[in-house]
Amino acid sequence: MEQFKISRTLITLALSVILITAVILFFKRTIEYRTIQFDDIIFADALYPQYAQAGIVKKIFASSVYIGVTSAYYRPVLPLSFCMDSLISKGKPDYRVNHTTNIILHIICVLLLFYFCKTYCFPLLISFFLSAIFALNIFSLHTVAWISGRNDSLLFIFVFLSFIFFIKANEDKNNKILFYIWHIIFFCIALLTKESAFMIPILCLSYGLFLKKYKKSIPVYCVWVICMITVLFIRSKYVNNNTLFEHIFNLSDLKNNIYMVCDYLTNAFLLSKDIIYPQFSLLVFIKGTAIAAMLVIFGSLSDNKRNALFFLSFFIIFLSPNFLIDRILFQGNRMYLPFAFLLIAVFYMIAPLFKKYKAAACCITFVFIICSALNANNRVNIFYDQDTFFSDTDDMVKLKSNLLWEFKLLTYLNFIDHSKIPLETLEKRNIADKNIIQILISVNLQLENYQKALEYALKYESFLEKDKDYYDLLIFCYVKLGEYEKADQIKALSDK
Numbered sequence: 001m002e003q004f005k006i007s008r009t010l011i012t013l014a015l016s017v018i019l020i021t022a023v024i025l026f027f028k029r030t031i032e033y034r035t036i037q038f039d040d041i042i043f044a045d046a047l048y049p050q051y052a053q054a055g056i057v058k059k060i061f062a063s064s065v066y067i068g069v070t071s072a073y074y075r076p077v078l079p080l081s082f083c084m085d086s087l088i089s090k091g092k093p094d095y096r097v098n099h100t101t102n103i104i105l106h107i108i109c110v111l112l113l114f115y116f117c118k119t120y121c122f123p124l125l126i127s128f129f130l131s132a133i134f135a136l137n138i139f140s141l142h143t144v145a146w147i148s149g150r151n152d153s154l155l156f157i158f159v160f161l162s163f164i165f166f167i168k169a170n171e172d173k174n175n176k177i178l179f180y181i182w183h184i185i186f187f188c189i190a191l192l193t194k195e196s197a198f199m200i201p202i203l204c205l206s207y208g209l210f211l212k213k214y215k216k217s218i219p220v221y222c223v224w225v226i227c228m229i230t231v232l233f234i235r236s237k238y239v240n241n242n243t244l245f246e247h248i249f250n251l252s253d254l255k256n257n258i259y260m261v262c263d264y265l266t267n268a269f270l271l272s273k274d275i276i277y278p279q280f281s282l283l284v285f286i287k288g289t290a291i292a293a294m295l296v297i298f299g300s301l302s303d304n305k306r307n308a309l310f311f312l313s314f315f316i317i318f319l320s321p322n323f324l325i326d327r328i329l330f331q332g333n334r335m336y337l338p339f340a341f342l343l344i345a346v347f348y349m350i351a352p353l354f355k356k357y358k359a360a361a362c363c364i365t366f367v368f369i370i371c372s373a374l375n376a377n378n379r380v381n382i383f384y385d386q387d388t389f390f391s392d393t394d395d396m397v398k399l400k401s402n403l404l405w406e407f408k409l410l411t412y413l414n415f416i417d418h419s420k421i422p423l424e425t426l427e428k429r430n431i432a433d434k435n436i437i438q439i440l441i442s443v444n445l446q447l448e449n450y451q452k453a454l455e456y457a458l459k460y461e462s463f464l465e466k467d468k469d470y471y472d473l474l475i476f477c478y479v480k481l482g483e484y485e486k487a488d489q490i491k492a493l494s495d496k
Contacts (some may be wrong), residue, residue, distance in 0.1 A: 001279075006370065008124070011124060012118065012124060015114070015124070015128045015388070016111060016114065016129075019107075019110050019111065019114060019128070019131055019132060020107055020110075020111070021137055022059065022101065022132065022135055022136060023106060023107050023110060023136070024103065024107075024133050026135075026136055026373065026376075026380075027102075027103045027145070028103070028107070028379070029380065030099050030102070030103070030144060030145045030380070030383065031096050031099045031100055031103070032095075032096065032099075033095065033096065033099055033145060033383055033384050033385065034384065034385040034386075035147060035267050035385065035386065035408075036146060036147075036385060036386050036388075036389040037148065037386070037389070037496055038299060038406040038409060038410070038422075039147075039148035040146065040147045040148050040490060041406075041410065041415070041418045041421055042066060042410075042413070042415065042418075043079060043082045043147065043148055044082065044085075044093060044098045044147045044148075045093045045418060045444060046396050046410075046413075046415040046417075046418045047067055047079065047082065047090065048086055048092065048093045048398045049081075049091075050067055050068075051082065051083045051086035051091065052091040056083060057080070057223055058084070058251060060076045060079045060080055061082070061234075062074050062238065062303070063076075063238055063241075064239050065078055065079065065240050066413060067079055069413050070238070070239065070240050071239060071240065072239055072240055072325075073195075073239060074192075074231075074234065074238055074239045075192065075193060075194055076192050076234040077151075077154055077158075077189060077193040078148070078150070078151045078193070081150060081154060082098070082168055083102055084101075085097045085098055095147070098147045099144075099145075099147065101118060101150065101434075102143075102144045102145075102147060102149070102150045102153070103144060104210050105150055105153040105154060105157065106140060106143065106144045106153055108153075108157055109134075109153050109156045109157060109160075109336075109340075110131055110134060110135045111131075112156070112157060112160045112161070112164075113130070113134055113160070113274075113340055114127055114130075114131040115164075116130065116160060116163075116164060117131065117260050117344065117347075119164075120167060121307070121344060121347075121348070122347060122351060123354075125354070125362070126347055126351060128355055129347075129366070129369065130343050130347050130364075131346065131370055132369045133343060133365075133368065133369055134339065134340055134343055135383060135421040136369065136372060136373035136376055137268075137330040137337050137339070137372045137373075137375075137376055138267055138271075138274050138332055138337040138372075138375055138376050138379065139264075139267075139268075139333070139336050140336065140376070140382070141332065141376040141380060142274070142330070142331065142332030142335075142336075143241045143332070143333040143336045145380060145383035146333060146383060149333035149336075149340050151193065151194055151333075151334045152194070152334070152336040152337060153336065154193050154194075154383075155190060155193045155194045155196060155197060155336075155337055156336060156337045156340065158186045158187075158189045158190035158193055158197065159190050159196075159197060159200060159203075159318075159337060160340075161186040162184075162186035162187040162190055162200055162204075163200070163203060163204060163207075165179045165180070165182040165183035165186060165490065166179075166180075166183045166207075166208070167182055167207070167212075170208060170212070170214040170215075170217075180217075180220060183204075183220075184220075184223055184227065187200050187201075187224070187227060188231075191227060191228065191231045192231065195324075196322075196323075196337065196414075197323045198228060198317055198321070199314075199317050199318055199320075199321070200224075201221070201224040201228075203314055203317070204316065205221070205313075206310065207310070209311065210306070211307065211310055216417045230339065239414075247311050254323065254349065255280075256280075257322065257323045259278070259280055259284070259285060259288075260278070260322070260334075261288060261292070261316075261319065262284055262285050262287070262288020262289060262291075263278055263284055263288060263330075264288075264290070264319075264332075264334075264335045264339075265287075265288045265291040265292060266284055266287045266288050266291065267332070267335075268335070268339065268342065269291055269373040270287065270291075271371055271372060272284070273379075274330045274332060274394075275330060275393075276329055276330055276389070276392050276393040276398070277329065277330075277393050277398040277402075278299075278329075279395070295312055295345070295346070295349075296309075296312070298349045299312050299345060299348075299349055302348060302349045302352075302353050303351075304348040304349070304351060304352075307345075307348045308346075308348040308349045310344050310345075311341045311342075311344040311345035311348065312341075312342070312345035314341045315338045315339075315341040315342040315345060316338075318337050318341060319334065319335070319338040319339045322334045328398075328402055329402070375484050382436045386421065386422070386425050387425060387428060390403070390425055390429065391429070396429070396431050399426070399429065399431070400426060400431055403422035403425055403426050404422070404436075405422070406418075406421075406422040406428075407419050407422045407423055407439070410422070416446055416447065417447055418441060420440060420443045420444065420447075423436055423439060423440050423443070424440070427440065427456075432460070433463070434463040434464065437456055437460045437463050437464070438464070440453075440456050441453045441456050441457055441473070444456070448480075450476075450477045450480040450481050451477075451481060453473075453477055454474065454477040454478070454481070457470070457473055457474060457477070458474075468494065471490055471491075471493065471494035472494075474487075474490045475491055475494075476491050478490065
């Protein structure tokens with residue numbers, strides 16, 4: 001018996017090493033990647049001067065997620081993680097540090113899922129297969145390769161730690177109080193990570209009452225309520241809820257988010273391509289609806305019906321808070337935590353096959369793991385920077401609208417130096433108009449980058465009216481650059 005425990009421990013350790021190695025080998029190339037979206041620009045670059053300031057931790061907890069500025073989100077754990085990155089990079093933006101942190105967080109999530117599954121759900125081999133699918137898939141790619149996608153891996157860690165310690169508190173009577181304390185600690189941290197964490201009490205209560213028949217613990221339920229009310233009260237002081245209310249009662253957003261579920265399901269099971277700007281497709285909607293119906297049917301007919309339907313329901317429950325906001329991009333990171341629950345539900349449905357047809361089930365699962373990894377591998381390079389990311393789309397209308405929105409927000413947040421990045425992307429995609437060029441010139445003048453302002457003025461002279469203001473702009477730039485002869489030439493030309 002003792003020898004069996006040792007061999008099982010060694011096998012578990014070996015499988016864990018395989019998972020870690022696979023994640024590192026797959027994602028190590030992303031360490032050299034840069035930023036791709038609005039949140040990256042803020043957290044991994046623009047806010048870095050503030051991370052080194054005295055009292056930054058207090059400021060983070062007394063602010064919305066965008067430090068010092070009102071927004072719809074109160075998520076202090078995310079900027080805190082970037083503060084830790086800043087300490088490693090000695091206060092200077094270093095995307096390699098940011099991406100390395102993302103990979104480490106993903107490894108922790110994979111190992112947590114592996115531990116949870118082998119301890120509470122499945123035999124060792126099935127737990128390994130499930131964790132391998134989770135480790136290398138399109139949703140993990142969006143979470144790891146996108147720097148700000150780490151918010152969902154952070155959420156995953158604290159949700160699963162809180163859930164695991166809740167189970168331990170109910171199954172280990174000797175350490176019940178200690179485990180409940182850890183459960184509450186991780187619950188509170190999760191609440192400060194992302195709004196989806198408000199679903200944790202529902203998860204724990206449902207698991208305890210319907211699956212395991214745990215005794216009711218009124219004091220713990222009361223602590224849940226107190227924690228949630230406290231976070232909601234603090235949140236109300238620093239965030240603007242008007243944006244959320246606008247989306248809640250917007251039928252167009254509801255339709256888009258229902259389609260989002262179908263889109264994610266086709267990506268999860270049919271390994272279809274993730275479209276940067278998803279557009280409603282009847283075929284994707286039909287496929288997604290069919291997959292959802294099949295999951296419910298197979299779950300209902302499964303030998304593990306209760307477990308399958310339980311985790312299937314929490315796939316939707318943890319995805320549901322995303323219905324409060326519109327989905328502009330594919331945003332596979334939204335599916336990161338729900339995908340873990342979906343995988344657990346599916347493996348409860350197919351677990352009997354591993355008993356009856358072990359070799360065939362293992363082969364098919366292994367092939368799916370490879371296909372899922374290859375699907376993600378085909379998309380990994382688009383995450384190198386903003387140019388490669390947005391070059392993957394042909395929807396110029398949405399691209400222009402999205403990047404102009406990013407510019408306005410960065411300007412509102414007073415990150416003038418970084419506000420030109422989305423406009424430069426538009427210029428490189430050759431979809432800049434007169435208004436965009438004028439803004440680019442204006443921003444570069446504010447930043448005293450006269451060479452760049454001059455380049456845009458000359459390159460896009462056909463967009464601009466050759467009036468006195470245009471010539472004055474050229475003269476001003478040439479004078480600032482010390483090219484007085486050219487300034488005189490333009491002055492003479494303007495006088496004519």
